[in-house]
Each structure stands twice: as C-alpha cells, then as structure tokens.
Amino acid sequence: MAKVTILGATGNVGVFAAHTISEIPYVSDMLLVGRPGREDFLAGCCRDLSDSFAARGTDVRLSYSTSILDAKDSDVIICTAGVPRRPGQDRNDLAFENAKIIAETAETIGRSSPDAILFLVTNPVDVMTAVALKYSGLQPRQIFGLGTHLDSMRLKSLIAHYFRVHVSEVHTRIIGEHGDSMVPLWSATTIGGIRISNLPTFSGLPVQEMIETVRTSGEAIIRDKGSTVYGPGEAIATLIRTILGDENRILTVSSYIKSEIHGIGDVCIGVPARINRDGVFPVPLSLEESEVAGFRESVKKIRKVTAGVMERLEEVR
Ligand SMILES: NC(=O)c1ccc[n+]([C@@H]2O[C@H](COP(=O)([O-])OP(=O)(O)OC[C@H]3O[C@@H](n4cnc5c(N)ncnc54)[C@H](O)[C@@H]3O)[C@@H](O)[C@H]2O)c1
Numbered sequence: 001m002a003k004v005t006i007l008g009a010t011g012n013v014g015v016f017a018a019h020t021i022s023e024i025p026y027v028s029d030m031l032l033v034g035r036p037g038r039e040d041f042l043a044g045c046c047r048d049l050s051d052s053f054a055a056r057g058t059d060v061r062l063s064y065s066t067s068i069l070d071a072k073d074s075d076v077i078i079c080t081a082g083v084p085r086r087p088g089q090d091r092n093d094l095a096f097e098n099a100k101i102i103a104e105t106a107e108t109i110g111r112s113s114p115d116a117i118l119f120l121v122t123n124p125v126d127v128m129t130a131v132a133l134k135y136s137g138l139q140p141r142q143i144f145g146l147g148t149h150l151d152s153m154r155l156k157s158l159i160a161h162y163f164r165v166h167v168s169e170v171h172t173r174i175i176g177e178h179g180d181s182m183v184p185l186w187s188a189t190t191i192g193g194i195r196i197s198n199l200p201t202f203s204g205l206p207v208q209e210m211i212e213t214v215r216t217s218g219e220a221i222i223r224d225k226g227s228t229v230y231g232p233g234e235a236i237a238t239l240i241r242t243i244l245g246d247e248n249r250i251l252t253v254s255s256y257i258k259s260e261i262h263g264i265g266d267v268c269i270g271v272p273a274r275i276n277r278d279g280v281f282p283v284p285l286s287l288e289e290s291e292v293a294g295f296r297e298s299v300k301k302i303r304k305v306t307a308g309v310m311e312r313l314e315e316v317r
C-alpha cells in the first residue's frame, strides 16, 4: 500500500486529482498540501472527499498540511502547485514564475523524501521537470512530468471519434513539447492493432486539423471554462496507477533523455517511457525522418526556454 501526496491541492487540478487518485486500490494514505492560510479550505476538501469515500466505499486515510516536509515517506509526490495560464497566454509565459516555486519545492523534497517519485504537472511541464531534476538532486528515473500524455489522449479521442471505434482500439502518441512544437507519431498510430496508414480511410483523415485541435485544446478549454481539470485529473490517476501497480505500461511523459531518440538527448521532454514502481525509463526508438526533424525542433525550443529559466534562477537564488 502506498502514500501519495498532492502539492497544490487547493487548486483546480490538485483537488480533482485527489478524487481520481483515491479510486486507485494501492493507495492507503493521501496527503493534501496547500499554502499557509489555506487550512480551512484544505479541511473542507478532506471532509468533502471523505463523504465521497463513504458513499463509494473507499478506504483511504486522508490528511492535510501546509508543510511539504509532511510529504516524507510518500511513494509518489505530485506537484500541481503554481500559476496556471490565463486566456491569451502561452504555457511558456509561466516558466520563470513557476520555476521559482518548483526549484524551492524540489530542493525540500530532495532532502526530505529522497526515495520518492516526483511527478510534475505544473506548466510549462517539460521545463519544470528539468528544474525539479536539477534542484532535487534525485535520479532521473524518480522525476517525470505529465508531458504529452494528455495530448496523446486528446488525439486518441479525436481518432476514435473519426473512425467510430472505441477509444481502447486506438493507440497513438504525441512526443516533444507539451506545447506548440509537439510532434504526432503517425508511424506509431494503430487502430485495432492495424497501422493507421494501412487503412484505406486514412487518406481522408484531416490530419492537420486534428493536430491543431490538440495543440489548442488547453487554450480553448481555459477560454471557455477557466481551467482544464477532468482531462489532467484522469491522466494523473492513470500514471499513479501505473507506478503503484508496477504495471510497466509505456506512456508518453516528460522525462530526462540521454540520447535515446536518434542520438538526441540531454533534455527533459515528452517521450515514450516504461513506467513502474521504480520510476520512469525512456524507451529508445527510431522514428520516420519527418518525425525526427519535428522532434529536433521541439527539443531545440525546450532547451532554449529551459536554459533561459536556469540562468535566471541562478541569478535570484
Ligand atoms: N501538464 C498539464 O497537462 C497540465 C494540465 C492542467 C494544469 N496544468 C498546470 O498545473 C498548474 C495548476 O493548475 P490549476 O488549474 O490547478 O491552477 P490553480 O490556480 O487552480 O491552482 C494552483 C495551485 O498552486 C498553488 N500555488 C500557487 N502559487 C504558489 C506558490 N507560490 N507556492 C506554492 N503553491 C502555489 C495554489 O495555492 C493552488 O493550490 C498550472 O501551472 C497549470 O498550467 C498542467
């Protein structure tokens, strides 16, 4: 049985993630961490969630705190703390403000929870994963970000809808930045186990339109309802279940790669990774030429934003 801690638990994503994670059978303890001054809200969340546990028959010990130090002994620590973007903003506009939060948080976790797996949700998530890796001192396998998993799910849903098949029949991946330079892997997309390009109807697929829909999905949801909650909350739960269940699923998350993809590496970015109780292990793979070119561009962009943020962090810390 496992202890899971959520940092930023008073936020939209954090509180819904608490609900989805509580359904995972391996979770015995859940700690909600918020900022000082938010004790009443945290207590209210615990009471409300406990009612849902009673109604559902869930047996999870729930507690709250305003200190990250109480995350000690956690198997997984999820970080949703930080500012979200407002309509009209790019995720990268949040980079420095959130990097300051993540650097401090990661330093504390590195000292107080050296065996935990740290899971970043805060945006821009690829850059935050790199910041957390540097400032926590944890091993690369212990740190990952939600990356392009949610984007991959969004594309999966569009493909399933287009072909009128159940989503479980569709396997697809988007790699690279959780942002504008993301790269869809059509070469790794199958329906009912059949490579999508082998289906005669593939030629009519509105590929560019679909990718544009995925690219702008977060922005559109934020414009319409203020924040993305249910998609990220369920995606977070899938990852927690994969880790705690030692499932060895291959999911597309932001992870540190050395040179696993066509020799490209030394960056934290969305790649397929095998995930289990020990953490996250990027899978070496070869791609089609256009996909490699797109991935290179995405890596170049993330490296630039990451380097800029690291430099500014050095100045203020
Ligand atoms: N990677 C993804 O796919 C994905 C999906 C959804 C949201 N996000 C990101 O997750 C983050 C949270 O989103 P949200 O909608 O829950 O936002 P929110 O504003 O509802 O919640 C933010 C949380 O962060 C905390 N916080 C803010 N500033 C802090 C600070 N200085 N120190 C400690 N805690 C602080 C708040 O108290 C709150 O608990 C954002 O960065 C958002 O962009 C990422």
Ligand SMILES: O=C(O)C[C@H](O)C(=O)O
Pocket (backbone or CB within 6 Å): 085, 091, 123, 150, 217, 218, 219, 222, 228, 232
């Ligand atoms: O788009 C955002 O800012 C939130 C998140 O990254 C998302 O894709 O839902």
